[in-house]
Amino acid sequence: xxxxxxxxxxxxxxxxxxxxxxxxxxxxxxxxxxxxxxxxxxxxxxxxxxxxxxxxxxxxxxxxxxxxxxxxxxxxxxxxxxxxxxxxxxxxxxxxxxxxxxxxxxxxxxxxxxxxxxxxxxxxxxxxxxxxxxxxxxxxxxxxxxxxxxxxxxxxxxxxxxxxxxxxxxxxxxxxxxxxxxxxxxxxxxxxxxxxxxxxxxxxxxxxxxxxxxxxxxxxxxxxxxxxxxxxxxxxxxxxxxxxxxxxxxxxxxxxxxxxxxxxxxxxxxxxxxxxxxxxxxxxxxxxxxxxxxxxxxxxxxxxxxxxxxxxxxxxxxxxxxxxxxxxxxxxxxxx
Amino acid sequence: xxxxxxxxxxxxxxxxxxxxxxxxxxxxxxxxxxxxxxxxxxxxxxxxxxxxxxxxxxxxxxxxxxxxxxxxxxxxxxxxxxxxxxxxxxxxxxxxxxxxxxxxxxxxxxxxxxxxxxxxxxxxxxxxxxxxxxxxxxxxxxxxxxxxxxxxxxxxxxxxxxxxxxxxxxxxxxxxxxxxxxxxxxxxxxxxxxxxxxxxxxxxxxxxxxxxxxxxxxxxxxxxxxxxxxxxxxxxxxxxxxxxxxxxxxxxxxxxxxxxxxxxxxxxxxxxxxxxxxxxxxxxxxxxxxxxxxxxxxxxxxxxxxxxxxxxxxxxxxxxxxxxxxxxxxxxxxxx
Numbered sequence: 205x206x207x208x209x210x211x212x213x214x215x216x217x218x219x220x221x222x223x224x225x226x227x228x229x230x231x232x233x234x235x236x237x238x239x240x241x242x243x244x245x246x247x248x249x250x251x252x253x254x255x256x257x258x259x260x261x262x263x264x265x266x267x268x269x270x271x272x273x274x275x276x277x278x279x280x281x282x283x284x285x286x287x288x289x290x291x292x293x294x295x296x297x298x299x300x301x302x303x304x305x306x307x308x309x310x311x312x313x314x315x316x317x318x319x320x321x322x323x324x325x326x327x328x329x330x331x332x333x334x335x336x337x338x339x340x341x342x343x344x345x346x347x348x349x350x351x352x353x354x355x356x357x358x359x360x361x362x363x364x365x366x367x368x369x370x371x372x373x374x375x376x377x378x379x380x381x382x383x384x385x386x387x388x389x390x391x392x393x394x395x396x397x398x399x400x401x402x403x404x405x406x407x408x409x410x411x412x413x414x415x416x417x418x419x420x421x422x423x424x425x426x427x428x429x430x431x432x433x434x435x436x437x438x439x440x441x442x443x444x445x446x447x448x449x450x451x452x453x454x455x456x457x458x459x460x461x462x463x464x465x466x467x468x469x470x471x472x473x474x475x476x477x478x479x480x481x482x483x484x485x486x487x488x489x490x491x492x493x494x495x496x497x498x499x500x501x502x503x504x505x506x507x508x509x510x511x512x513x514x515x516x517x518x519x520x521x522x523x524x525x526x527x528x529x530x531x532x533x534x535x536x537x538x539x540x
Numbered sequence: 541x542x543x544x545x546x547x548x549x550x551x552x553x554x555x556x557x558x559x560x561x562x563x564x565x566x567x568x569x570x571x572x573x574x575x576x577x578x579x580x581x582x583x584x585x586x587x588x589x590x591x592x593x594x595x596x597x598x599x600x601x602x603x604x605x606x607x608x609x610x611x612x613x614x615x616x617x618x619x620x621x622x623x624x625x626x627x628x629x630x631x632x633x634x635x636x637x638x639x640x641x642x643x644x645x646x647x648x649x650x651x652x653x654x655x656x657x658x659x660x661x662x663x664x665x666x667x668x669x670x671x672x673x674x675x676x677x678x679x680x681x682x683x684x685x686x687x688x689x690x691x692x693x694x695x696x697x698x699x700x701x702x703x704x705x706x707x708x709x710x711x712x713x714x715x716x717x718x719x720x721x722x723x724x725x726x727x728x729x730x731x732x733x734x735x736x737x738x739x740x741x742x743x744x745x746x747x748x749x750x751x752x753x754x755x756x757x758x759x760x761x762x763x764x765x766x767x768x769x770x771x772x773x774x775x776x777x778x779x780x781x782x783x784x785x786x787x788x789x790x791x792x793x794x795x796x797x798x799x800x801x802x803x804x805x806x807x808x809x810x811x812x813x814x815x816x817x818x819x820x821x822x823x824x825x826x827x828x829x830x831x832x833x834x835x836x837x838x839x840x841x842x843x844x845x846x847x848x849x850x851x852x853x854x855x856x857x858x859x860x861x862x863x864x865x866x867x868x869x870x871x872x873x874x875x876x
Contacts, residue, residue, distance in 0.1 A: 269749060346791060390751070403795045413605060414795025415726070415751075421792055426784035426810055432818035433810070435791055448762035455682060455771055456757055457793060459739045459750025474762055474769070482768035 264486035277395035396446035451478035489524035600822035613731035732782035787814035825860035
């Protein structure tokens with residue numbers, strides 16, 4: 205078990221050193237790096253892992269440039285129930301666009317969206333989902349899409365918490381991101397969500413800059429019109445960063461294998477495998493279990509959003525840490 | 541004009557600050573940040589630009605997180621004549637694989653590669669090129685490909701300089717990369733070359749880590765065999781990071797628009813447009829002109845490798861700086 209106070213070791217940054225005199229002293233301060241986490245075995249596992257891989261005298265030491273940590277977004281860094289924020293955006297946008305698409309009144313899946321008919325929407329399946337994504341996410345410039353999303357993120361309110369989604373980031377995870385970075389880790393978001401949707405808020409909300417966000421993407425085409433270059437978003441999905449796509453996305457974008465991965469659903473199973481299996485060094489796989497109906501939501505195997513079933517089974521055989529929101533987190537959201 | 545001595549201002553890193561006490565003092569040292577550059581108007585333009593965008597009191601000031609600089613690789617950071625290093629690798633690998641592909645003796649473009657028939661190779665065109673790339677770059681795991689490339693990069697020698705390609709990085713460009721980073725820039729490679737080929741040497745050769753390399757890529761598939769996860773390289777090109785693909789690649793990977801871009805051929809035209817046109821702030825586009833037959837090579841409009849024609853015309857109308865290897869560079873390669 206761990207005491208309430210931990211030694212926070214500030215390792216140097218993993219970036220190549222610039223041509224400047226080094227004046228940075230290693231600093232040791234006795235502070236709890238994860239104050240929103242209860243002092244459970246889970247917290248001890250995390251702290252022990254971070255301390256081991258960043259201690260040059262520990263057999264588990266990992267060079268700073270190899271300390272890559274990947275986090276899923278929906279349900280891992282912020283609330284994903286009752287529907288993913290990006291899906292809420294897509295439905296909102298389809299309703300908006302319906303004004304100029306009268307034909308949608310009789311055309312599925314749009315009819316279902318306009319009428320709020322959840323059963324018909326679910327019945328439209330994956331094909332319907334793709335039609336909604338294409339209609340809401342493409343056919344404009346990248347700049348215009350950015351503006352549209354930014355305005356929605358600013359104005360939308362979560363149906364249960366009645367707050368902007370960006371205020372529903374998990375406080376314990378923000379602390380974990382900063383704790384990892386303070387110990388030389390480079391943190392990345394690796395999400396099934398679309399990369400350009402996420403980038404509108406990830407820097408302000410999580411402190412993770414655009415270049416460290418990996419996600420699904422649509423095809424874009426470079427054009428110059430009237431001397432102004434732009435990127436046109438085409439009605440075709442180019443990459444889905446979910447399930448087996450997560451290791452592919454990590455490999456394409458990051459180019460290194462993570463040593464820590466944190467997810468919460470079956471969509472993260474392959475990312476946790478890729479991080480922890482078949483490799484010699486110290487590795488940590490983490491799964492957030494939403495078991496807190498009072499403070500947030502309780503769901504796992506039966507939920508259609510954020511299904512946690514096969515990954516939960518794999519956790520016990522693979523040595524992944526299952527984080528209980530109810531027991532391991534002192535607070536869920538930043539307190540007002 | 542600039543004097544031989546410059547003030548090197550070490551701005552803080554663009555990364556979000558970690559939860560650690562700040563002990564880093566801004567340091568000013570009177571040193572020439574670009575000693576391998578002659579004291580020409582070109583050097584003055586670069587220094588003036590970097591000083592302006594990193595000076596909070598200058599009207600051209602740019603926030604550190606927006607200081608993104610993108611560099612082409614072949615012909616901009618290292619030698620690309622008489623053929624791109626990656627093409628030399630592909631041809632070498634096809635010859636190697638020919639031992640287990642007897643049918644290639646009568647099959648183009650492989651016959652041309654085996655016989656060293658350059659005319660027949662050129663005649664096989666783009667389709668032939670793709671066949672060579674697929675044969676040499678796919679059909680193995682990402683890990684095995686990494687090993688194959690690493691060994692080739694270690695053993696191959698440039699036909700003119702008789703040195704490993706990695707010793708043919710341009711010294712003035714290495715200084716420029718470090719100078720930009722010391723002034724808060726985040727540097728990226730954005731190349732038509734394949735991302736996994738480049739990543740085997742970019743960190744050691746240029747000090748640019750894998751996650752800051754953007755390039756062409758092939759499709760990969762995640763698999764688990766015998767409990768070991770791997771990424772299988774499939775015989776299909778997924779993205780070509782050249783010409784109009786460069787702004788697309790930058791947008792996908794970096795998620796910010798560069799404020800400085802450095803290229804050397806028509807393949808970089810769109811990247812320089814995307815960086816410099818139609819935007820209000822301070823921007824710098826640079827083109828390396830290979831006009832130094834004595835120390836390296838002299839080529840531009842007529843060359844089939846690294847053609848510099850349309851981009852050279854665009855430079856004068858767009859205000860891009862044409863860097864003369866002959867006149868602007870004091871040294872080309874690191875001196876022994």
